[in-house]
Amino acid sequence: MTTHLTTPGDRVVIGLALILVILLYGVYRPPSASGDRLEYSTPHRHEILSLNQDQILEVNGSLGTSRIEIRDGAARFLDSPCRNQYCIHSGWLEQEGDFAACLPNRITLLVQADRQQSYDAINY
Amino acid sequence: MIWISLAGCWNGSANSMPVSEPSKQHRCVLAVALCLLLVACEPPPAEPIRFYAFGTIIEITLPAVSANQKAAVEPELIAAFQHWQQHWHPWQAGGTKNLAAVNRSLKSHNRAELDPEIKALIDAARPYYQESDGLFDPAIGGLVKLWGFNQDKLQDTPPTPAALSGWLNARPRYSDLRIDNDRLISDNAGLQLDFGAFAKGYALEQVATLLKNNHIESALINAGGDLIALGRTRPDADARAWHIGIRHPRKAGVLAELELKDGEALVTSGDYERYFIHDRKRYHHILDPRSGRPADRSIAVSVIHTDAARADAAATALFVAGPGHWRAMAEQLQIKTAMLIDSEGHIHLTDTMQERLQFKSDPAAGIETTP
Numbered sequence: 001m002t003t004h005l006t007t008p009g010d011r012v013v014i015g016l017a018l019i020l021v022i023l024l025y026g027v028y029r030p031p032s033a034s035g036d037r038l039e040y041s042t043p044h045r046h047e048i049l050s051l052n053q054d055q056i057l058e059v060n061g062s063l064g065t066s067r068i069e070i071r072d073g074a075a076r077f078l079d080s081p082c083r084n085q086y087c088i089h090s091g092w093l094e095q096e097g098d099f100a101a102c103l104p105n106r107i108t109l110l111v112q113a114d115r116q117q118s119y120d121a122i123n124y
Numbered sequence: 125m126i127w128i129s130l131a132g133c134w135n136g137s138a139n140s141m142p143v144s145e146p147s148k149q150h151r152c153v154l155a156v157a158l159c160l161l162l163v164a165c166e167p168p169p170a171e172p173i174r175f176y177a178f179g180t181i182i183e184i185t186l187p188a189v190s191a192n193q194k195a196a197v198e199p200e201l202i203a204a205f206q207h208w209q210q211h212w213h214p215w216q217a218g219g220t221k222n223l224a225a226v227n228r229s230l231k232s233h234n235r236a237e238l239d240p241e242i243k244a245l246i247d248a249a250r251p252y253y254q255e256s257d258g259l260f261d262p263a264i265g266g267l268v269k270l271w272g273f274n275q276d277k278l279q280d281t282p283p284t285p286a287a288l289s290g291w292l293n294a295r296p297r298y299s300d301l302r303i304d305n306d307r308l309i310s311d312n313a314g315l316q317l318d319f320g321a322f323a324k325g326y327a328l329e330q331v332a333t334l335l336k337n338n339h340i341e342s343a344l345i346n347a348g349g350d351l352i353a354l355g356r357t358r359p360d361a362d363a364r365a366w367h368i369g370i371r372h373p374r375k376a377g378v379l380a381e382l383e384l385k386d387g388e389a390l391v392t393s394g395d396y397e398r399y400f401i402h403d404r405k406r407y408h409h410i411l412d413p414r415s416g417r418p419a420d421r422s423i424a425v426s427v428i429h430t431d432a433a434r435a436d437a438a439a440t441a442l443f444v445a446g447p448g449h450w451r452a453m454a455e456q457l458q459i460k461t462a463m464l465i466d467s468e469g470h471i472h473l474t475d476t477m478q479e480r481l482q483f484k485s486d487p488a489a490g491i492e493t494t495p
Contacts, residue, residue, distance in 0.1 A: 044176075095377060099376055099377060104277070106179075121368055
């Protein structure tokens with residue numbers, strides 16, 4: 001005589017619960033869950049974006065509008081109204097902790113990865 | 125369904141089931157496992173309070189406060205920073221009791237009436253001026269202005285040699301200031317105050333006190349990259365220390381990382397923060413009062429100390445001291461945990477800083493430097 005851990009009904013319910021958890025995770029997970037997200041801060045706003053969604057953002061800073069490109073899991077300053085353009089020369093930010101700032105325009109970009117391993121802050 | 129089935133855990137009805145049915149213990153295990161599955165997700169990190177002050181982004185993470193407590197303290201924090209920004213700014217127009225008014229009065233009369241807050245600021249900075257042998261000197265406001273680092277939009281040429289000579293001949297020093305019954309008296313007509321190398325650290329200390337007075341024990345306060353940590357990331361037993369990355373001074377990304385402990389401040393002064401390039405040479409905002417020019421033997425200094433104001437003043441003094449003298453200067457300023465990256469890209473570490481830092485690459489190899 002065998003002893004079963006669950007009844008067929010229990011197994012159906014457990015399966016449904018697992019599916020529900022997976023679906024809810026897909027809906028409510030932070031953008032970083034797949035590995036990478038971009039945090040950008042300006043004098044006016046702070047936002048977290050997925051690095052997996054290609055786009056070009058126009059972001060207003062203290063001097064004017066900076067354009068930030070997100071492509072193929074990386075981000076960069078594409079254009080900025082600062083004089084020296086060092087934010088643009090920072091190039092692509094891809095790895096966790098990659099950081100670039102347009103200090104004259106008060107815009108910072110930070111690549112964060114899994115929440116468990118990401119930095120609580122960048123010192124500069 | 126499952127609720128009925130699992131209910132057997134609690135009502136004992138499983139006792140009457142045939143042996144092929146799940147046992148009471150099995151059902152309890154299942155119930156616990158499902159609960160764990162459904163609650164396993166870690167709560168998302170608290171959304172920091174963010175605002176703009178001191179010409180930079182202020183970010184205050186409060187992981188262990190209720191929404192009501194956060195809503196109560198947020199206006200107090202923003203108001204405090206706005207007040208300090210208005211009160212400590214050396215050049216802005218308007219106001220009669222702020223630092224700008226003190227500078228205007230010093231310029232015209234060599235004396236100024238002191239508001240208690242400005243007096244406290246001046247007194248707080250004085251020990252660091254003395255301990256640093258004047259390498260940290262808030263009396264160089266006129267020099268900062270000559271180089272244009274007081275403006276949002278930087279100039280693209282250095283001051284003329286004649287202008288620099290003029291300032292160096294006058295050579296205002298903090299020691300030229302005396303306080304006599306709430307009146308500030310300057311013995312040097314060229315003396316103008318600028319606490320840019322001190323104000324953020326001094327503010328961090330005051331914010332930490334403000335939070336503690338509000339019974340907030342866990343916080344990470346980030347004032348444009350200068351940090352002070354309170355407590356740990358969470359109030360419970362799973363809490364970890366605050367995990368910080370130190371920016372690489374010459375390229376995107378992090379040079380090294382460390383854990384910041386309760387009450388510690390981490391302040392970095394770098395030549396990448398405010399600078400312009402002229403004739404392929406970098407002119408940055410950390411000025412050597414002895415030469416009147418940007419200190420050119422360091423590119424970044426990071427300091428950890430339990431007093432953020434001391435850490436801020438020391439980061440500037442060590443930067444100006446340069447690789448030949450920074451260790452002695454650190455001792456004078458009671459700094460045990462510090463890193464200096466010199467203009468050749470070599471990384472210098474105190475023993476305690478070496479123990480704390482995890483580098484992304486071998487620090488002995490240094491870093492590549494470019495203008």
